[in-house]
Amino acid sequence: MAGKVFAWFDERLGLEAFYSTVLDRKIPKVNWWFTLGSASLFLCVIQALTGVFLTMYYVPSPAVAYDSIQYITKGVAFGWLVRGIHHWSATLLVITLFLHMLRTFFYGAYKFPREMTWMTGVLLFLLTLGMGLTGYLLPWNQRSYWATTVATEIFGTVPFLGDFLFKVLRGGTDLSALTLARFFSAHIWILPAGVVLLLGVHMVLIVKLGISNIPGEDE
Amino acid sequence: MNEEQKNKYYDKYLQAKQKGVKFWPDIIYKDLIVSFALFLLVIGLAAFVGVAQEPKADPFDSNYVPRPEWYFLFLFEFLKFIPGQLEWVGTTLIPGIGILILLFLPFLDRNPYRHWKKRKIGLMVMGLIVLGIVGLTVRSVVTTPEVEEVALAGSIAEQVIQGQDLYSIYCVECHQPDGEGGEVVGVEGLEGVILKPINSQDEMWTRTDETLFNVIDYGQQDLGMPPNGLGYGGELPRNEIEKIVTFMRYTWDERAEIPEEAIVGIPALTEGEAPSYEVHISMVVKRYCISCHRPGKENNEYLMGSYQEMLTTGNNADKNIIAGDLQNSYLILTLYRESILDPATGEEMIGPMPPSKDLKAEYVEMFERWILEGMPETADEAAALSSPAVEEVAPESTVTEVTPEP
Numbered sequence: 128m129a130g131k132v133f134a135w136f137d138e139r140l141g142l143e144a145f146y147s148t149v150l151d152r153k154i155p156k157v158n159w160w161f162t163l164g165s166a167s168l169f170l171c172v173i174q175a176l177t178g179v180f181l182t183m184y185y186v187p188s189p190a191v192a193y194d195s196i197q198y199i200t201k202g203v204a205f206g207w208l209v210r211g212i213h214h215w216s217a218t219l220l221v222i223t224l225f226l227h228m229l230r231t232f233f234y235g236a237y238k239f240p241r242e243m244t245w246m247t248g249v250l251l252f253l254l255t256l257g258m259g260l261t262g263y264l265l266p267w268n269q270r271s272y273w274a275t276t277v278a279t280e281i282f283g284t285v286p287f288l289g290d291f292l293f294k295v296l297r298g299g300t301d302l303s304a305l306t307l308a309r310f311f312s313a314h315i316w317i318l319p320a321g322v323v324l325l326l327g328v329h330m331v332l333i334v335k336l337g338i339s340n341i342p343g344e345d346e
Numbered sequence: 347m348n349e350e351q352k353n354k355y356y357d358k359y360l361q362a363k364q365k366g367v368k369f370w371p372d373i374i375y376k377d378l379i380v381s382f383a384l385f386l387l388v389i390g391l392a393a394f395v396g397v398a399q400e401p402k403a404d405p406f407d408s409n410y411v412p413r414p415e416w417y418f419l420f421l422f423e424f425l426k427f428i429p430g431q432l433e434w435v436g437t438t439l440i441p442g443i444g445i446l447i448l449l450f451l452p453f454l455d456r457n458p459y460r461h462w463k464k465r466k467i468g469l470m471v472m473g474l475i476v477l478g479i480v481g482l483t484v485r486s487v488v489t490t491p492e493v494e495e496v497a498l499a500g501s502i503a504e505q506v507i508q509g510q511d512l513y514s515i516y517c518v519e520c521h522q523p524d525g526e527g528g529e530v531v532g533v534e535g536l537e538g539v540i541l542k543p544i545n546s547q548d549e550m551w552t553r554t555d556e557t558l559f560n561v562i563d564y565g566q567q568d569l570g571m572p573p574n575g576l577g578y579g580g581e582l583p584r585n586e587i588e589k590i591v592t593f594m595r596y597t598w599d600e601r602a603e604i605p606e607e608a609i610v611g612i613p614a615l616t617e618g619e620a621p622s623y624e625v626h627i628s629m630v631v632k633r634y635c636i637s638c639h640r641p642g643k644e645n646n647e648y649l650m651g652s653y654q655e656m657l658t659t660g661n662n663a664d665k666n667i668i669a670g671d672l673q674n675s676y677l678i679l680t681l682y683r684e685s686i687l688d689p690a691t692g693e694e695m696i697g698p699m700p701p702s703k704d705l706k707a708e709y710v711e712m713f714e715r716w717i718l719e720g721m722p723e724t725a726d727e728a729a730a731l732s733s734p735a736v737e738e739v740a741p742e743s744t745v746t747e748v749t750p751e752p
Binding site for chain 1: 347351352355358359362363364365366367368369370372373374376377379380381384385387388389391392393395396397400401402403404405407410411412413414415416417418422425433434437438445448449450451452453455458459460461462463465469472476
């Protein structure tokens with residue numbers, strides 16, 4: 128019976144082909160540093176899951192954003208844990224990504240034929256920092272408010288485009304309800320959309336090209 | 347990379363692959379172990395370290411030292427080394443070039459070799475950059491001042507308690523300890539103004555929390571109430587005003603039920619007990635005196651913020667409190683509602699205290715006993731001075747257990 132069910136799906140989805148091309152393939156023998164990529168992916172998934180739960184209670188308005196987070200940490204069952212995981216996993220994600228990049232650099236894995244894997248990786252790292260920057264404002268506490276004030280001012284110093292960037296980020300000249308709304312939107316829609324897209328390319332390339340080997344002395 | 351180099355690379359990679367392992371299960375097994383370890387670490391950090399509590403954003407509190415997320419600290423620190431007029435070099439040019447180099451690294455690095463022994467310069471440059479980033483981050487952490495401890499009120503009870511303390515400092519000089527109002531005495535510019543009570547049912551039922559907040563924040567300047575919010579030149583950040591509002595609502599509005607743990611009374615003295623500054627006097631002072639006896643108020647420079655201040659400050663520091671002498675300690679005389687006259691001119695130097703009405707007799711007695719006992723500071727000092735309490739003189743009839751002396 129189970130065999131029949133599998134065959135039915137396999138006929139339509141090509142499960143066998145997936146198994147043989149993605150899972151049952153030979154890979155060079157590598158060390159533990161090569162787990163940092165999957166570790167980052169894992170933390171990324173945690174961020175997405177906990178983030179979805181947080182949006183069920185979080186309200187992106189200056190009047191209640193702070194209180195909604197108070198409610199998440201004090202009122203919602205395990206809300207404190209979900210928020211804590213989202214917070215700490217973000218921190219660890221930046222670390223694992225940074226180490227992942229250093230590992231790739233050290234083994235020269237960004238060279239032919241993996242140039243595009245490297246470039247999507249760099250963009251993913253920048254997007255992650257963008258997630259950190261936009262997520263930092265959302266709790267609407269003193270720390271987030273003043274850090275974002277300074278961060279947006281820094282964008283304002285960019286030659287020629289500064290004033291424009293400054294106003295786009297803040298939604299005007301002041302850090303206001305508009306700023307919070309667009310940081311929230313960027314944090315849960317715009318930047319994650321970019322992450323999903325680039326991560327897809329990144330992963331397809333990894334499967335297609337295979338993970339890099341540890342180079343020998345003559346390579 | 348030319349075709350020959352490419353083919354050579356493919357050969358090598360093929361060899362490595364043949365000597366290699368299966369993606370499933372060998373590689374995935376390692377990945378799962380690391381991911382699982384990270385999962386435990388994240389749960390542990392979330393459960394045992396948690397997320398630091400911060401007060402709500404206050405756009406008017408510009409004294410706050412901005413602190414970015416830790417992984418941006420190195421950029422902030424880096425900017426400190428850039429002179430003001432070249433700011434854009436530090437904020438745009440250098441980070442921009444850095445990002446572009448990183449992004450296009452595969453095309454900028456023409457060296458065909460991968461092994462570290464043949465890429466020493468590249469690795470050294472990267473090593474220096476990483477060291478620089480780590481160094482700047484550490485420097486930033488070390489040089490940024492510690493976050494000031496802010497009393498954060500989580501529960502309603504904590505809000506009420508902290509709100510009452512704030513009320514006692516900022517509001518009592520005019521509105522009186524229980525919001526009962528009356529004639530203002532001894533407050534510059536408002537002398538003799540009659541205030542209506544703010545603790546009445548009329549007041550509580552017709553003013554929402556938001557209204558109360560605005561009144562405290564902006565003041566009612568035509569009626570003589572000065573603004574208290576930082577945004578209008580006062581001293582209070584928004585979260586503190588919110589605490590005062592919570593205190594008022596839960597204390598004076600009979601529709602709100604005050605949590606039991608929020609009711610903090612001043613401990614009464616038992617027979618023969620010597621009061622201490624720590625347990626008794628400081629509590630009375632906090633409710634009834636501190637609103638005027640703090641810096642910046644008209645108070646003959648007599649401050650009552652701490653034990654030391656109470657004993658050593660003021661224009662009459664040597665006479666304010668004299669141990670064991672109730673007849674000559676100004677503090678007690680003013681509580682008896684006597685005026686202290688300037689010995690030289692005969693004019694009133696200090697009026698009765700508190701200015702507008704008597705302190706409750708039990709508190710006056712508390713001050714009397716405190717001065718008679720020589721102003722003990724801590725509860726332990728006071729306990730040593732206390733005469734044996736009544737219950738220790740046990741009646742003979744009770745069964746006494748014989749406990750061996752240690």
